[in-house]
Amino acid sequence: MALKSFIEVSxxxxxxxxxxxxxxxxxxxxxPPRPGVAIGDYVLDLSTISVSGLFEGPFLSGSDCFLQPNLxxxxxxxxxxxxxxxxxxxxxxxxMIIISDEAKLRDNPSLREKSLVPMSKVEMVLPIAIGDxxxxxxxxxxxRNCGIMxxxxxxxxxxxxxxxPIAYHGRSSSIVVSGTEIIRPKGQGHPSGNSPPYFxxxxxxxxxxxxxxxxxxxxxxxxxxxxxxxxxxxxxxxLMNDWSARDIQAWEYVPLGPFLGKSFGTTISPWIVTLDxxxxxxxxxxxxxxxxLPYLAxxxxxxxxxxxEELRNFFCSKxxxxxxxxxxxxxxxxxxxxxxxxxxxxxxxxxxxxPCIAKQEPESYGCLLExxxxxxxxxxxxxxxxKFLEDGDEVIFSGxxxxxxYNVGFGTCSGKILPSP
Amino acid sequence: MALKSFIEVSxxxxxxxxxxxxxxxxxxxxxPPRPGVAIGDYVLDLSTISVSGLFEGPFLSGSDCFLQPNLxxxxxxxxxxxxxxxxxxxxxxxxMIIISDEAKLRDNPSLREKSLVPMSKVEMVLPIAIGDxxxxxxxxxxxRNCGIMxxxxxxxxxxxxxxxPIAYHGRSSSIVVSGTEIIRPKGQGHPSGNSPPYFxxxxxxxxxxxxxxxxxxxxxxxxxxxxxxxxxxxxxxxLMNDWSARDIQAWEYVPLGPFLGKSFGTTISPWIVTLDxxxxxxxxxxxxxxxxLPYLAxxxxxxxxxxxEELRNFFCSKxxxxxxxxxxxxxxxxxxxxxxxxxxxxxxxxxxxxPCIAKQEPESYGCLLExxxxxxxxxxxxxxxxKFLEDGDEVIFSGxxxxxxYNVGFGTCSGKILPSP
Numbered sequence: 001m002a003l004k005s006f007i008e009v010s011x012x013x014x015x016x017x018x019x020x021x022x023x024x025x026x027x028x029x030x031x032p033p034r035p036g037v038a039i040g041d042y043v044l045d046l047s048t049i050s051v052s053g054l055f056e057g058p059f060l061s062g063s064d065c066f067l068q069p070n071l072x073x074x075x076x077x078x079x080x081x082x083x084x085x086x087x088x089x090x091x092x093x094x095x096m097i098i099i100s101d102e103a104k105l106r107d108n109p110s111l112r113e114k115s116l117v118p119m120s121k122v123e124m125v126l127p128i129a130i131g132d133x134x135x136x137x138x139x140x141x142x143x144r145n146c147g148i149m150x151x152x153x154x155x156x157x158x159x160x161x162x163x164x165p166i167a168y169h170g171r172s173s174s175i176v177v178s179g180t181e182i183i184r185p186k187g188q189g190h191p192s193g194n195s196p197p198y199f200x201x202x203x204x205x206x207x208x209x210x211x212x213x214x215x216x217x218x219x220x221x222x223x224x225x226x227x228x229x230x231x232x233x234x235x236x237x238x239l240m241n242d243w244s245a246r247d248i249q250a251w252e253y254v255p256l257g258p259f260l261g262k263s264f265g266t267t268i269s270p271w272i273v274t275l276d277x278x279x280x281x282x283x284x285x286x287x288x289x290x291x292x293l294p295y296l297a298x299x300x301x302x303x304x305x306x307x308x309e310e311l312r313n314f315f316c317s318k319x320x321x322x323x324x325x326x327x328x329x330x331x332x333x334x335x336x337x338x339x340x341x342x343x344x345x346x347x348x349x350x351x352x353x354x355p356c357i358a359k360q361e362p363e364s365y366g367c368l369l370e371x372x373x374x375x376x377x378x379x380x381x382x383x384x385x386x387k388f389l390e391d392g393d394e395v396i397f398s399g400x401x402x403x404x405x406y407n408v409g410f411g412t413c414s415g416k417i418l419p420s421p
Numbered sequence: 422m423a424l425k426s427f428i429e430v431s432x433x434x435x436x437x438x439x440x441x442x443x444x445x446x447x448x449x450x451x452x453p454p455r456p457g458v459a460i461g462d463y464v465l466d467l468s469t470i471s472v473s474g475l476f477e478g479p480f481l482s483g484s485d486c487f488l489q490p491n492l493x494x495x496x497x498x499x500x501x502x503x504x505x506x507x508x509x510x511x512x513x514x515x516x517m518i519i520i521s522d523e524a525k526l527r528d529n530p531s532l533r534e535k536s537l538v539p540m541s542k543v544e545m546v547l548p549i550a551i552g553d554x555x556x557x558x559x560x561x562x563x564x565r566n567c568g569i570m571x572x573x574x575x576x577x578x579x580x581x582x583x584x585x586p587i588a589y590h591g592r593s594s595s596i597v598v599s600g601t602e603i604i605r606p607k608g609q610g611h612p613s614g615n616s617p618p619y620f621x622x623x624x625x626x627x628x629x630x631x632x633x634x635x636x637x638x639x640x641x642x643x644x645x646x647x648x649x650x651x652x653x654x655x656x657x658x659x660l661m662n663d664w665s666a667r668d669i670q671a672w673e674y675v676p677l678g679p680f681l682g683k684s685f686g687t688t689i690s691p692w693i694v695t696l697d698x699x700x701x702x703x704x705x706x707x708x709x710x711x712x713x714l715p716y717l718a719x720x721x722x723x724x725x726x727x728x729x730e731e732l733r734n735f736f737c738s739k740x741x742x743x744x745x746x747x748x749x750x751x752x753x754x755x756x757x758x759x760x761x762x763x764x765x766x767x768x769x770x771x772x773x774x775x776p777c778i779a780k781q782e783p784e785s786y787g788c789l790l791e792x793x794x795x796x797x798x799x800x801x802x803x804x805x806x807x808k809f810l811e812d813g814d815e816v817i818f819s820g821x822x823x824x825x826x827y828n829v830g831f832g833t834c835s836g837k838i839l840p841s842p
Contacts, residue, residue, distance in 0.1 A: 131594050137677060151676070158675045163618050164609050168677040169590035169684075173552050174642055183643030188585050188714070197584050199714050221595055221686060222604030223842075254579045255572070256558060256589040257678020263590075265642060293609070293620050421644075 006095035009040035014409020021271035048115040057084040075216035124270035133172040171263040185264035187248035201420035202245035209366040239269040239413035269413035427516035430461035435830020442692035469536040478505040496637035545691035554593040592684040606685035608669035622841035623666035630787040660690040660834035690834035
């Protein structure tokens with residue numbers, strides 16, 4: 001019989017007791033931010049649970065990790081503490097299992113009142129202080145499509161792509177939480193003929209549907225994480241919109257890679273869905289071709305089966321495979337997904353396994369660049385047409401794994417485009 | 422008559438009262454880190470000065486910014502607070518000027534004892550918690566030389582380079598303070614023929630002599646800093662060694678730019694030399710060709726005249742021009758310098774002015790890639806020869822501006838190569 005909470009949770013909810021994603025919220029606009037988990041239409045305030053002494057296990061008892069304004073201290077404790085927190089919270093929220101002689105939360109009305117906040121009333125903020133942010137070029141189809149558009153079919157995918165995770169560092173200080181408005185960036189585009197480059201508001205503003213892995217404990221400089229231990233560094237996943245100004249990107253990216261065409265804003269969903277919650281949706285990874293070099297070869301290679309939707313009401317839903325990823329870093333990192341079919345690691349600095357975000361079929365394209373083939377054709381959306389995003393457009397992503405009678409969902413990741421000032 | 426401290430400072434010192442660079446130090450190995458300024462052979466402990474109530478100006482009186490383990494809170498206060506701190510400290514340390522009816526530090530033996538720590542006894546740590554780190558492709562000669570080696574003479578410099586600051590984000594979590602040992606990274610190099618790519622310890626380990634600007638207050642997302650106000654965001658400069666694994670870099674960098682070939686370690690000098698201290702060495706900027714677009718055109722364009730030395734005992738000293746740079750960011754940033762002759766800004770996210778690190782003459786090359794032309798010829802060093810760095814090699818940079826009877830110096834930036842494990 002499925003685990004069930006004493007809190008009523010709709011069967012459609014993304015947040016049943018099987019999920020329990022972690023985030024940072026403010027119960028009132030003036031409250032200090034604190035950690036919480038989502039349960040149905042409520043947020044359970046972990047600072048209150050912690051102060052009440054209900055984290056009694058060896059890793060969390062006496063810790064102040066839930067009295068912080070972000071999850072960094074909790075994430076730094078590593079997987080044993082993450083599993084202990086999940087087990088404690090599933091026990092506290094369960095309608096059936098009673099860990100000692102009483103149901104310490106269910107049967108304590110005053111504690112329930114203090115610790116359970118209606119989700120409709122809270123403000124979500126960024127769940128972590130992001131140390132570094134790495135964006136992996138993970139989907140072969142996305143890589144090939146972008147390559148054809150930017151460099152022509154002969155040079156679409158560089159040979160290195162098949163051998164190692166190709167990636168660049170993004171700007172961590174412009175990562176924002178879902179709901180934050182995005183101002184259309186100004187920048188330079190290609191000159192035409194002998195005229196100077198275009199400068200002004202981007203004419204090719206785009207979204208990218210992606211998922212990001214939040215990496216926890218980290219490692220020492222120069223001591224790489226073994227590919228087979230990399231999974232233990234991933235706390236969980238969030239949805240990500242890697243907003244992109246294609247005209248700025250196309251003009252600037254040779255030879256040092258994308259910079260201002262990507263740095264003006266990146267949106268993530270507020271709830272981090274843990275790998276432990278996704279474990280029932282684990283599935284085999286596709287075979288890698290060519291075989292990875294030994295330092296990148298995993299003994300067991302896992303994907304997770306998650307359905308993603310983008311631009312609610314605009315595009316059909318799609319089904320993609322997500323694999324875990326991890327990077328070496330000394331602090332909590334936000335790591336974007338990777339190489340298409342492979343689990344990978346770079347032995348000096350990063351181990352990286354890979355989700356596939358876009359599939360080859362046109363209905364699975366993950367950005368307008370692909371959907372309109374760089375603006376060469378239009379896309380019909382509820383009676384309107386789009387080549388790229390217009391001011392006022394709102395982009396909403398959602399993602400969910402469907403279990404037997406329950407969902408493990410990501411909620412939404414949304415952002416609206418405001419005009420350049 | 423030149424300003425002089427009551428503390429004896431050798432005429433050769435990098436740290437007279439005219440300099441007063443800021444850093445973070447530990448007086449004893451077990452002490453908590455705290456802010457200090459360098460004065461001669463001493464470090465003045467700003468936490469002690471602050472607790473003693475000697476910061477009496479409007480911006481710093483009552484502030485706890487000098488009771489922090491890094492300079493971020495002080496940097497966030499902006500230029501008026503930086504100038505106030507400098508004026509207060511010059512008064513306290515002066516041998517001649519007495520701000521009120523007593524010399525509050527000079528004539529207080531107990532405070533002197535508590536607050537002045539011999540530099541030989543302290544441990545320096547990273548001066549700031551680095552939010553983002555951006556590396557600009559600033560020197561035309563370096564860009565051209567790298568371009569010829571990586572892409573051939575026809576495609577050496579891409580046309581975008583002349584129009585906007587070309588840059589990439591580096592990994593901020595692997596920036597370390599001078600003296601930290603650097604472990605030779607392992608990684609992939611180009612396959613030869615039909616064999617798989619090389620994997621193992623880098624065979625082309627290199628240094629890069631650079632300077633980095635530390636950017637303070639930041640701005641809101643989507644609200645760019647005007648190019649004419651950009652200087653107010655730069656707190657100061659440090660020396661930087663952008664260690665590079667050329668074999669890893671050459672194989673990985675298309676199309677997303679440098680990644681693991683640069684991310685294994687980046688060294689900075691511990692003392693941030695303020696722009697206020699460098700003001701006497703300001704000089705005109707070279708003319709830009711082509712003229713920058715209006716959003717990048719500065720009304721007044723400044724460089725600073727600083728002499729840099731690298732690989733002590735190995736290469737001759739060189740003279741380079743340093744221009745200030747700034748980027749937009751929400752938190753304190755470490756921004757590496759930029760575009761060769763120009764002051765620049767990107768109106769959406771970054772304003773960036775530019776130092777020149779390498780000059781065209783061979784004796785001014787700033788890395789082994791250029792000095793040995795990618796290992797094609799050897800360099801003689803004190804009887805030994807080098808194409809790239811060997812295990813055990815130590816690289817030491819130094820930099821200094823020469824005033825009338827005093828120096829404004831950067832101290833040193835050093836690192837030693839350890840073998841791959």
